[in-house]
Amino acid sequence: xxxxxxxxxxxxxxxxxxxxxxxxxxxxxxxxxxxxxxxxxxxxxxxxxxxxxxxxxxxxxxxxxxxxxxxxxxxxxxxxxxxxxxxxxxxxxxxxxxxxxxxxxxxxxxxxxxxxxx
Amino acid sequence: xxxxxxxxxxxxxxxxxxxxxxxxxxxxxxxxxxxxxxxxxxxxxxxxxxxxxxxxxxxxxxxxxxxxxxxxxxxxxxxxxxxxxxxxxxxxxxxxxxxxxxxxxxxxxxxxxxxxxxxxxxxxxxxxxxxxxxxxxxxxxxxxxxxxxxxxxxxxxxxxxxxxxxxxxxxxxxxxxxxxxxxxxxxxxxxxxxxxxxxxxxxxxxxxxxxxxxxxxxxxxxxxxxxxxxxxxxxxxxxxxxxxxxxxxxxxxxxxxxxxxxxxxxxxxxxxxxxxxxxxxxxxxxxxxxxxxxxxxxxxxxxxxxxxxxxxxxxxxxxxxxxxxxxxxxxxxxxxxxxxxxxxxxxxxxxxxxxxxxxxxxxxxxxxxxxxxxxxxxxxxxxxxxxxxxxxxxxxxxxxxxxxxxxxxxxxxxxxxxxxxxxxxxxxxxxxxxxxxxxxxxxxxxxxxxxxxxxxxxxxxxxxxxxxxxxxxxxxxxxxxxxxxxxxxxxxxx
Amino acid sequence: xxxxxxxxxxxxxxxxxxxxxxxxxxxxxxxxxxxxxxxxxxxxxxxxxxxxxxxxxxxxxxxxxxxxxxxxxxxxxxxxxxxxxxxxxxxxxxxxxxxxxxxxxxxxxxxxxxxxxxxxxxxxxxxxxxxxxxxxxxxxxxxxxxxxxxxxxxxxxxxxxxxxxxxxxxxxxxxxxxxxxxxxxxxxxxxxxxxxxxxxxxxxxxxxxxxxxxxxxxxxxxxxxxxxxxxxxxxxxxxxxxxxxxxxxxxxxxxxxxxxxxxxxxxxxxxxxxxxxxxxxxxxxxxxxxxxxxxxxxxxxxxxxxxxxxxxxxxxxxx
Numbered sequence: 001x002x003x004x005x006x007x008x009x010x011x012x013x014x015x016x017x018x019x020x021x022x023x024x025x026x027x028x029x030x031x032x033x034x035x036x037x038x039x040x041x042x043x044x045x046x047x048x049x050x051x052x053x054x055x056x057x058x059x060x061x062x063x064x065x066x067x068x069x070x071x072x073x074x075x076x077x078x079x080x081x082x083x084x085x086x087x088x089x090x091x092x093x094x095x096x097x098x099x100x101x102x103x104x105x106x107x108x109x110x111x112x113x114x115x116x117x118x
Numbered sequence: 119x120x121x122x123x124x125x126x127x128x129x130x131x132x133x134x135x136x137x138x139x140x141x142x143x144x145x146x147x148x149x150x151x152x153x154x155x156x157x158x159x160x161x162x163x164x165x166x167x168x169x170x171x172x173x174x175x176x177x178x179x180x181x182x183x184x185x186x187x188x189x190x191x192x193x194x195x196x197x198x199x200x201x202x203x204x205x206x207x208x209x210x211x212x213x214x215x216x217x218x219x220x221x222x223x224x225x226x227x228x229x230x231x232x233x234x235x236x237x238x239x240x241x242x243x244x245x246x247x248x249x250x251x252x253x254x255x256x257x258x259x260x261x262x263x264x265x266x267x268x269x270x271x272x273x274x275x276x277x278x279x280x281x282x283x284x285x286x287x288x289x290x291x292x293x294x295x296x297x298x299x300x301x302x303x304x305x306x307x308x309x310x311x312x313x314x315x316x317x318x319x320x321x322x323x324x325x326x327x328x329x330x331x332x333x334x335x336x337x338x339x340x341x342x343x344x345x346x347x348x349x350x351x352x353x354x355x356x357x358x359x360x361x362x363x364x365x366x367x368x369x370x371x372x373x374x375x376x377x378x379x380x381x382x383x384x385x386x387x388x389x390x391x392x393x394x395x396x397x398x399x400x401x402x403x404x405x406x407x408x409x410x411x412x413x414x415x416x417x418x419x420x421x422x423x424x425x426x427x428x429x430x431x432x433x434x435x436x437x438x439x440x441x442x443x444x445x446x447x448x449x450x451x452x453x454x455x456x457x458x459x460x461x462x463x464x465x466x467x468x469x470x471x472x473x474x475x476x477x478x479x480x481x482x483x484x485x486x487x488x489x490x491x492x493x494x495x496x497x498x499x500x501x502x503x504x505x506x507x508x509x510x511x512x513x514x515x516x517x518x519x520x521x522x523x524x525x526x527x528x529x530x531x532x533x534x535x536x537x538x539x540x541x542x543x544x545x546x547x548x549x550x551x552x553x554x555x556x557x558x559x560x561x562x563x564x565x566x567x568x569x570x571x572x573x574x575x576x577x578x579x580x581x582x583x584x585x586x587x588x589x590x591x592x593x594x595x596x597x598x599x600x601x602x603x604x605x606x607x608x609x610x611x612x
Numbered sequence: 613x614x615x616x617x618x619x620x621x622x623x624x625x626x627x628x629x630x631x632x633x634x635x636x637x638x639x640x641x642x643x644x645x646x647x648x649x650x651x652x653x654x655x656x657x658x659x660x661x662x663x664x665x666x667x668x669x670x671x672x673x674x675x676x677x678x679x680x681x682x683x684x685x686x687x688x689x690x691x692x693x694x695x696x697x698x699x700x701x702x703x704x705x706x707x708x709x710x711x712x713x714x715x716x717x718x719x720x721x722x723x724x725x726x727x728x729x730x731x732x733x734x735x736x737x738x739x740x741x742x743x744x745x746x747x748x749x750x751x752x753x754x755x756x757x758x759x760x761x762x763x764x765x766x767x768x769x770x771x772x773x774x775x776x777x778x779x780x781x782x783x784x785x786x787x788x789x790x791x792x793x794x795x796x797x798x799x800x801x802x803x804x805x806x807x808x809x810x811x812x813x814x815x816x817x818x819x820x821x822x823x824x825x826x827x828x829x830x831x832x833x834x835x836x837x838x839x840x841x842x843x844x845x846x847x848x849x850x851x852x853x854x855x856x857x858x859x860x861x862x863x864x865x866x867x868x869x870x871x872x873x874x875x876x877x878x879x880x881x882x883x884x885x886x887x888x889x890x891x892x893x894x895x896x897x898x899x900x901x902x903x904x905x906x907x908x909x910x911x912x913x914x915x916x917x918x919x920x921x922x923x924x925x926x927x928x929x930x931x
Contacts, residue, residue: 306721334704
């Protein structure tokens with residue numbers, strides 16, 4: 001039972017990751033794939049931030065009278081990762097817009113069938 | 119102020135700073151010349167660094183003056199110095215070619231943006247190779263990745279867009295896997311510095327978490343370096359990208375991927391864990407052989423030559439990974455050597471195709487009939503590059519294959535040696551098809567005036583071709599450095 | 613529990629075909645995760661996730677939807693293989709969790725080696741209460757330079773993809789589309805006129821207060837951009853472009869990176885290492901303050917400029 005409680009956060013994060021991952025690989029709509037990718041990444045962020053939590057700790061902003069802080073390093077890493085994530089999404093969506101202009105669709109199957117007869 | 123002492127960081131910061139400067143240059147030609155100058159400067163730095171490493175051993179640089187596990191460290195050893203040289207060298211040769219090629223393939227108002235992204239891509243690749251910090255590696259990986267997506271999407275064919283999109287999706291999945299792996303490692307060791315992780319890992323090595331971290335890192339990196347069967351993004355991306363982009367990325371990006379694999383497997387996890395506990399050897403061996411045979415076979419049936427060479431790249435990555443899978447000194451030497459040699463071959467071949475595209479506007483095999491007489495210098499370069507790809511003596515390709523076979527025999531795996539030879543036969547078939555069409559078929563009916571490519575395109579191609587021949591004969595530099603790098607990774611004396 | 617809400621939202625995202633709803637749910641997903649980050653003591657991350665995930669990403673996704681399509685076609689492929697891949701991957705991860713230190717355990721290795729120095733020595737070495745800012749801007753400042761470069765790369769990439777061509781639709785007829793619905797609403801305009809200065813002021817506060825509380829250049833940049841996006845939605849693209857023209861944004865996005873990297877080089881010229889702020893002033897701690905102030909400014913500039921630029925490009929694409 002202690003194991004389940006101690007790992008619950010991680011398991012939920014993994015579930016979310018896999019849901020996002022599933023959307024990316026199983027869905028054919030280019031916009032939805034990007035949404036899935038985002039969810040996948042945010043779930044990884046949750047995993048990282050969960051690692052940094054210390055029971056009974058507080059946010060790592062130093063203050064008098066507080067002795068226990070959560071680990072600031074994962075926060076720093078994830079701040080960077082969030083930025084990287086949004087950069088990827090912006091670029092991906094820009095590509096989707098261009099693909100839509102070139103093909104008139106954002107469904108993978110329709111795009112494939114248009115490119116087939118060369 | 120000692121500039122030499124800051125060389126490791128300048129190596130990355132100079133292109134990084136140049137990128138925004140380049141964006142401010144509205145004139146495309148100016149942007150090109152600026153990028154060219156920066157790239158040559160970077161090459162000079164890389165040569166200097168390699169000499170320093172050869173003379174004094176590993177160079178370390180603390181960013182922000184914070185000591186290693188607390189701050190980010192730049193760590194240059196034989197392996198990274200060698201790969202730095204490959205990346206900056208290829209860039210320095212490709213850029214002179216870019217001048218008129220990019221001007222033709224990219225709309226004028228986007229040329230300076232194009233070079234901005236090119237510089238960012240160079241920055242990212244250099245940053246990956248030089249860093250000694252696992253998370254910093256992820257950040258620079260994304261810089262190089264995002265800029266490559268944008269560069270690839272600039273191909274003329276609309277399929278460049280979908281190719282770029284797929285690369286973005288798969289590349290991001292790969293990067294996220296790497297992020298998960300790094301996170302798990304950090305969780306178990308409490309540090310992000312690679313050397314420091316390596317020191318602290320043995321204490322926790324026998325945990326399921328570390329094993330999972332290993333698996334995620336290997337899968338993520340394999341996606342990035344296009345190891346079979348995770349190579350699906352590569353053929354389209356290389357086929358539809360602008361000529362210069364294909365040549366640059368084919369010669370550098372996957373090489374950097376292989377470097378990351380080496381770094382994680384040998385420096386961080388250590389050969390003992392990777393090959394004895396996780397039995398990485400047989401897995402890589404099988405995948406490498408599958409890559410060689412399936413991709414070479416597919417290459418034979420391609421009519422688009424860029425696509426043919428792209429599949430050939432997948433096969434060649436197989437050779438590099440094959441060398442690594444032996445986990446022996448000779449095997450690793452062969453793998454690292456092939457990084458360099460393959461960069462020379464594919465750089466030259468893709469540039470030559472770029473020249474064909476510049477003159478013909480197409481790289482379909484059927485359009486190349488009789489081109490041997492009309493573009494003699496370009497086609498001669500393709501023939502020599504192709505022979506190098508096959509592994510004919512006096513070319514670098516032969517040296518790579520020689521060491522690979524040597525490594526296979528040393529490990530007592532003679533069937534693998536036979537398979538390497540058979541793989542070369544397949545390469546002979548697809549190169550042969552190209553040569554036959556260009557030299558032994560009559561030119562097409564509509565007799566357009568097709569002339570030889572201009573000198574500014576031919577010169578870079580031939581520099582690489584001559585390098586193919588030179589390093590195929592005088593191997594003291596390449597084999598020497600590769601052997602030292604391999605010894606360093608394995609922790610044995612060369 | 614928040615995590616369970618998240619799980620439910622995610623399942624809905626997977627199942628729904630109406631992309632508009634999917635994107636809205638994604639915004640909610642982001643907000644929920646931001647709330648989780650707060651409970652996990654990561655206030656800076658929460659701030660950023662809310663601004664980026666629920667703000668910028670959602671806006672960009674919506675803009676994409678208006679340009680493409682609202683509904684997803686039903687899948688035609690088997691879902692078995694993806695499901696298998698996901699199960700194997702997820703299984704591997706769960707397997708990996710089994711030997712993990714328990715959640716919140718203060719004895720976990722992650723809290724032992726590198727992190728304690730940040731918490732114990734940063735007051736003397738850097739002198740800022742917000743340890744996240746200290747680590748972000750100084751100890752691992754180079755990662756942040758990389759991060760700004762990533763944003764800059766995205767800006768340049770989107771500009772390359774969506775800039776130029778199709779200009780005919782971009783500038784002239786945006787009374788007809790995009791912000792049209794709210795274009796003539798007087799109340800909205802007045803409220804916005806009052807609200808936007810406050811948002812901008814808040815952005816400046818976040819920019820310079822990041823040393824003490826949560827905040828910093830990145831968050832400030834995003835908020836600043838959000839104010840502009842609001843302005844654009846209400847007053848139209850042409851009006852916004854009159855305030856900050858794409859050319860200016862292009863220059864600003866480059867200047868931010870240059871400022872950051874320039875501070876790094878200043879460290880070298882002052883006799884230290886790259887990004888060594890300690891040598892920038894007579895006293896190391898004063899130098900750290902100066903360095904952090906400047907690089908945060910660089911981050912804020914590039915982030916705001918790139919975000920606004922990307923939004924312009926998306927909005928200007930409207931047909």
